[in-house]
Amino acid sequence: MTTATQDAQGSALDESNILELARTKVLERGEGLNYEETLAVLNLPDEKIEELLELAHEVRVKWCGDEVEVEGIVSLKTGGCPEDCHFCSQSAMFNSPVRAARIDIPELIESAKQTRKTGASEFCIVAAVRGPDERLMNDLIDATHAIKDEVDIEIAASVGMITLEQAQRLKDAGVHRYNHNLETSESYFPQVVTTHTFEERIDTLKNVRQVGMEVCTGGILGLGETREQRAEFAQNLASVDPTEVPMNFLDPRPGTPFADKEPMEANEALRAIGAFRLALPKTTLRFAGGRELTLGDLGAEQGLLGGINAVIVGNYLTTLGRPAETDLDMLGKLRLPIRALNETI
Template structure:
């Protein structure tokens, strides 16, 4: 195996910028680099990130529009049928509550409003209500909408496109080889099929994974390579929160440096993609959260599905203090003075 000390991180960045795929040997070296090289890794990953995104940070606002009562057995999820976690469980929120959440997303300068519902796949009744809510948000707020609705058919993705959904999220979560260890009620192929259906409908693809579920380095690398092969546009990376009441409640494999190395790997493999630090950012990166912005260019602001996020003003201060700029919905950076005003008002 290639030793991390033998790698030239800037050369690795040059290759990523040239569109070359990392060798598996180099990918292993990225994940297993010693802590003393971490800042060099981050600097090289930032070169790639800056080429495509400069110092902008894109914000996403997440709404858990339907919670719990899911028939799937995903071992990491507090909403699955096998979870005993104490969470709120409710059917699809009324359109008025969804609009209230969209108004909050707009206030926070989020570029994307993410609507998530629990379940394997939406029933026709729920799906119709989602379509109606999307149209209402589009009519009232200038927000891009990302829908995360479970497994979707070609007909469903086409209907989402017709009402103006900008993006559909459906995570691969892990590698093909490891998928059966985290879920048995659907396959890795089912997830690939949904992403392909999204692409066929002309909707922007959003797909990522969860790190820290007991997977091997090869599984992490395979996930990154699969996302590159699918040419997904947006890549949310979650870090497992071992929620009491789920089968993975006792898994504790992550530390901040491991998370940062994973983010660097994904930036080298997916140089032009939006890479978002998603669930588990506050839990696992902790005091090193600002360093995550060097390989990644996007975060969720506010809460996640069933777990709380960092206070909004803390996120905004983190971005400002690290010298980054929030990306406005039109793609331009928000000036520092405006960011100070936002920070003081939330």
């Protein structure tokens, strides 16, 4: 019987032993928690959260290092998306305040320059589409070349579902990481999106990996999923072995089907951060949208000392973030070094 099997077949998992098991399995051996173990962590009582976050921080320092990766994002094409992701104000199906817009390459270059000045090593170009048409592909490729000519920064992209051929073209242009979020667990996905399937998203990630780009995939917590589905989601993510997992928290957007949902409670978010770190010990976990609403300043600090090792600075696609200087000051206060560019190339 293997050690992992012994772990799984040991005494019933509960608050009295799950963190002890995680210390052995995750911290010492670098193995992620399975579904039942992740669920046990998500069911920990509030008084165990501090202990959970301390362990999660130890795990991330041991297996990922103590540096924090900083990224900025910009939208090449905003709004007018034909998909019906129920949380998203960029869908053309919903009566939201967001209107379709597009920016040009000089604006992208300037945004990349401003992002680099924050110390960021990563710049992600995003478009609200089901998948890129030929015009968008050409714009993205031209923008990638133009930015790399003028700015010393890595380029990531997120333009929906892509074919193997499109993935190869982006890789050849210099895009090193591609983001396509699974958004939520496979079982809850039909309650969030109906215009495409969970498997279609998986197919895009397979194409990204096949051409040699880094896989970036995460989602949004607090969409109405259960803790069981949250644990399932962590395992869905682990199954595709991502380099990076963006962790968003629902910021209900006017005009969307999820506009009336309550934001996730801070302790639930902190439990999830710790649980996802223990399920994904060697993955970059990035603070993304909604953390300001869900966690505030104190909670963000707790997250960065509880498993998070990357942040998006500045604004998001359709919601305001924190000023980059505020996040950089927070990293300085917590004595967390920013990952240098030459260490990411």
